[in-house]
Amino acid sequence: MKYILMMHGPKGAWEEYARWSKDDLQRNVEFMQRFNKELHDSGIFVDTRGLAWPQEAKIVRAGNNGEPVTDGVFPESKEFLAGYWVIDVESAEQAYKIAARLSAGPGPDGTPGNAPIEVRQVLGSHTIWDCEIDARDGFRGTVAGSSYWRVVARTDATGARAGGAKIS
Numbered sequence: 001m002k003y004i005l006m007m008h009g010p011k012g013a014w015e016e017y018a019r020w021s022k023d024d025l026q027r028n029v030e031f032m033q034r035f036n037k038e039l040h041d042s043g044i045f046v047d048t049r050g051l052a053w054p055q056e057a058k059i060v061r062a063g064n065n066g067e068p069v070t071d072g073v074f075p076e077s078k079e080f081l082a083g084y085w086v087i088d089v090e091s092a093e094q095a096y097k098i099a100a101r102l103s104a105g106p107g108p109d110g111t112p113g114n115a116p117i118e119v120r121q122v123l124g125s126h127t128i129w130d131c132e133i134d135a136r137d138g139f140r141g142t143v144a145g146s147s148y149w150r151v152v153a154r155t156d157a158t159g160a161r162a163g164g165a166k167i168s
Helices: 013-018 022-041 092-103
Strands: 002-010 045-050 059-062 068-071 079-088 117-122 128-134 138-143 148-155 165-167
Touching (some): 002 013, 002 092, 022 079, 022 092, 079 092, 092 117
Antiparallel strands (some): 002 079, 002 117, 045 079, 059 068, 128 138, 148 165
């Protein structure tokens, strides 16, 4: 199963990171290089990317005629995505252990950084998402994948089964 490990950082950490000493930056970069090599050598590495500074991010929405409308990063944002890794492992528990190792990467003075790492399964392109639509309390689903949904049961306002449908 593939998982994405997303490294988040607080808004102020970007400026703080830029002020780290040369030794602290080098120690952190060397950790990341060793970490990536270990993932690659173990055969679970799929991809990794660091992202540009948050000040360069844009939020894009479709305008009235479909044209792109961009806004800068919203000031209420408290955290930003710094980068990600995609790994292919046997279980969620294995992904969590790898994420914990990544989180412990060195910060200033070599202390563990404890960066928050969000772990999410990457869903396949040819799998089905089975779900129930319940008129009483909305959508409920169990994920088996995600390229299209299949409604396996539908209930009416009383909770009685009302048949099924396929949504593609």
